[in-house]
Amino acid sequence: MIDITQLKEHLDHYKKKLTLKGYTGNLNEIISKHESKNNIQVKLDDLKNKKNVLSKEIGTLAQKGESINEQKKQSEQLSNEIQILQEEFDVLNSNLEKELLLIPNIPDDDVPEGTDESSNLELEKIIYKQSDNGPDHVEIGELIELLDFNTANKLSGSRFVVLKGKLAQLQRALIRFMLDEAASNGYEEYYVPYIVNSESLIGTGQLPKFEDDQFSVGEGKYLIPTAEVPLTNVFRNEAISVDDIPIKMTAHTPCFRAEAGSYGKDTRGMIRQHQFEKIELVKFVHPNESEKALDELVSHASKILDKLELSYRKVVLCSGDLGFSAAKTIDLEVWLPSQKCFREISSCSNFRDFQTRRMNTKFVDGSTKTYPHTLNGSALAVGRTLLAILENYFENGVGVHIPKVLKKYLTFDLIKIKK
RNA sequence: GGAGAGUUGGCAGAGUGGUCGAAUGCGGUGGUCUUGAAAACCAUUGUGCCGAAAGGUACCGGGGGUUCGAAUCCCUCACUCUCCGCCA
Numbered sequence: 001m002i003d004i005t006q007l008k009e010h011l012d013h014y015k016k017k018l019t020l021k022g023y024t025g026n027l028n029e030i031i032s033k034h035e036s037k038n039n040i041q042v043k044l045d046d047l048k049n050k051k052n053v054l055s056k057e058i059g060t061l062a063q064k065g066e067s068i069n070e071q072k073k074q075s076e077q078l079s080n081e082i083q084i085l086q087e088e089f090d091v092l093n094s095n096l097e098k099e100l101l102l103i104p105n106i107p108d109d110d111v112p113e114g115t116d117e118s119s120n121l122e123l124e125k126i127i128y129k130q131s132d133n134g135p136d137h138v139e140i141g142e143l144i145e146l147l148d149f150n151t152a153n154k155l156s157g158s159r160f161v162v163l164k165g166k167l168a169q170l171q172r173a174l175i176r177f178m179l180d181e182a183a184s185n186g187y188e189e190y191y192v193p194y195i196v197n198s199e200s201l202i203g204t205g206q207l208p209k210f211e212d213d214q215f216s217v218g219e220g221k222y223l224i225p226t227a228e229v230p231l232t233n234v235f236r237n238e239a240i241s242v243d244d245i246p247i248k249m250t251a252h253t254p255c256f257r258a259e260a261g262s263y264g265k266d267t268r269g270m271i272r273q274h275q276f277e278k279i280e281l282v283k284f285v286h287p288n289e290s291e292k293a294l295d296e297l298v299s300h301a302s303k304i305l306d307k308l309e310l311s312y313r314k315v316v317l318c319s320g321d322l323g324f325s326a327a328k329t330i331d332l333e334v335w336l337p338s339q340k341c342f343r344e345i346s347s348c349s350n351f352r353d354f355q356t357r358r359m360n361t362k363f364v365d366g367s368t369k370t371y372p373h374t375l376n377g378s379a380l381a382v383g384r385t386l387l388a389i390l391e392n393y394f395e396n397g398v399g400v401h402i403p404k405v406l407k408k409y410l411t412f413d414l415i416k417i418k419k
Numbered sequence: 420g421g422a423g424a425g426u427u428g429g430c431a432g433a434g435u436g437g438u439c440g441a442a443u444g445c446g447g448u449g450g451u452c453u454u455g456a457a458a459a460c461c462a463u464u465g466u467g468c469c470g471a472a473a474g475g476u477a478c479c480g481g482g483g484g485u486u487c488g489a490a491u492c493c494c495u496c497a498c499u500c501u502c503c504g505c506c507a
Contacts, residue, residue, distance in 0.1 A: 041469055045476040052476090055488040059437040068487075075487045239429090 001357040002103050004034055017106035020113055020319035025103065033096045040089045044082065051078045101208055105354040107319045108328040114318030123314040123330070126302070129392070130311045136338030137390040138269045141167075143417040144399060147270075147390075158267070159259060159274040161383075166415045170389070170402070171277065173409035174382050175252050178279040178304060182379060185300045187250035187281055192230035194253060195221050200233040203359040205325030205351075212260040215274075223256035227280035228376045236359040240284060240372055245363070246293065247284040250379075252277065270383050271343065277382035283375045287353065287363065290373035294350040298330050301346045301379040307405045310388050311335035313342050327352045332380070334388045345384045348377030 007014050008031055015027055054075045058068045112121045141147025146167035152160035163171055179189060198220050201207040206214060206225060215223040224230060231249050240247065255278050266272035281300060285293045298314065305312045317329040326349040333342035353371035356363070363372035393401045399416040407413055 038469060041476080045469065048477085049475060051487085056437070058487050062487090063437085072487050079487085 001100055001354065002106065003353075003357065004031075004100065007031065008034070014106060018104065020107055021104045021322060022115070022320055023104055025099065030096065030099050030103075033092060033099075037089065037092045037096055040085060040092065044085050044089055047078055047082050047085065051075060051082065054078065098208070101202065101358070104324045105205075105327050105351065107322055108350070110316075111322065111328050112316065112318045113320075115320035117318070117321050119318035120321055120331075121316045121318070123316055125311075125313040126306065127311045127335075128309040130335055131337045131392070132340045134337045134391065134394055134396070136269065136336075137387045140390045140394050140400065143419060144415050145418045146415070149269075156274075159272065161270045161273060163386075166410075166412060167386075169410060170406070170415070171382060171386050173406045174385055174389075175277060175279065176409050177307075177406055178379060178382070179250065179252055181304055181307075182250035182279060182281060182300070185248075187248040190231060190234070190249055190251040192224075192227060192234075192251050192253065194224050194230075194256075196224055196229050196233070197221055200229050200236065203233045203236050204229050204355055205323075205358065209324060213258050215256045215258055224253060225257050226255050226278060226376075226378075227251040227253040228282060231280060231282040232355060232374055232376065233359060235284060235356075235361045237361070239362040239364050239369075242286070242363070242365040245284060245286050245372060246289065249282045250279060252279045252382075254278075270387055273383060276384075278378050279380065279382065281377050281379050284356075284361070284372045285375065287370060287373050290350050290352060290375060293373070293375050294328065294330065294348060297348045297375055297377045298332070301348055301377050302332055304380055304385075305332060305334060305345070308385070308389065308403045310385075310392055312345070315342075323347075323349065325349075325351050325354050327354065334384065335392065336388060337391050343384065344381075345388065346378040346380045348375070350375050 002014070007027065011027065011031070018025075018027070054071055058071050058075070061068045061071065112119055114120070135143070138147070138149070144167065146164045148162040148164065149160075152162045155162070183189060195217055198207055201214065201222060206229065214225060217223060230253075231251055234249070235247070254275055256275055257273075259272060259274060262272060270276070281297060283293055283297065302312065302314065312332050312334045315331045315333055317326075317331060322329055329347055329349040331344050332346035332348070334345040335341075336343050351374045353373055355361075355374045356371040361372060361374075363370050389403060390400055393403060395401060397417070399414050402410055402413045402415070
């Protein structure tokens, strides 16, 4: 949530920044709503004060046995006035709150301007072995007979996958490897619920705007779209002391995405699924430290690609491609030989105090209370990593080799083709 | 699923209609004492909103009601705990 006081003070700045983010709401209207809300509140508080004074007076008079009829009449009249004004206030206030929840975070100053991914800026390219032909992972899956979209379709529908045997083991090895990496970088491992309430999704920014992207399981509860939601919301309505910071958390969870609005996009293979595994890194840091923390987060995620010897590039997202809650995002994109291009495998973002304002997570340093900054990043999306390994480690007529760093988690170093 | 008991400040725990934003204890912070520390003692210590401030207002799980007045009475929802049943 943006700070309305800041918004009022630097309206032009916010207007410019929010336009870059594609926001089209009427900020002037929001500000005037806020002002009339405050005006009503002042009047309301004054009336309530009068009534409280009167009630006390009635108490004392009644104890003395004196007449209280006149005061009662006055009090009733005050009650009526209060009720009318209170209703007006409540409507205005909840209205305002809804609109505030729909305002996206503003981009950092070093975020390139642009409306779509064509304005994203490549920071760095790290190339290991890079082939630009060969079968895609779906074909490889058929050759090794361990990747089964048809059965998944029978069980559940489109955008699901069944992994078998050594391929399922390879995915498990990836998860263990990534969690071990996170641990060695100082992240504490969490096991968290995969179903969360709407308060949690509002806290991290998926709700109220992106209801359609979530899988609802009824009763106001949703499957998590990323471990970011439960991990970050661990500290919802909590105060974090300066001594506890930085907080570094990680979790492996499945992620569930409705993928509404992406019909016909990436329909082949396991690039875009309703369910996939991911290791997420989440940090709570001192407000002055978040820029540095983003670099650190990116380095933790990219080190995994380095160790797997997968070619990738670092891209800073432009303002228009930036997510709703993010102030700055650096994507890692892995090379896919079959598509002859880089595809997103990790997204590392700095949210600054946007999420902690929504969550009411305070940062306590001595007697001052502010908001800590949050960051998160995938390290990595496991499904896409698996896919990248299949394509980049495939040898024609032989099979899929196992990356060196994963060998200690497995009892084989090759997944042979069966036909 | 059935029966019952709860939800009060950072924690524990009083408070059943007015003087209660709330006793007391623990914890926290500041101080006295001490070479230093501990102990002891003294003071202080919830949050949001409006306001330049003074101050006002709201908050005793959430929502609603009764009343001039609600932490306290009523309704309702959520959650927690105990026992029984079922269950990985």
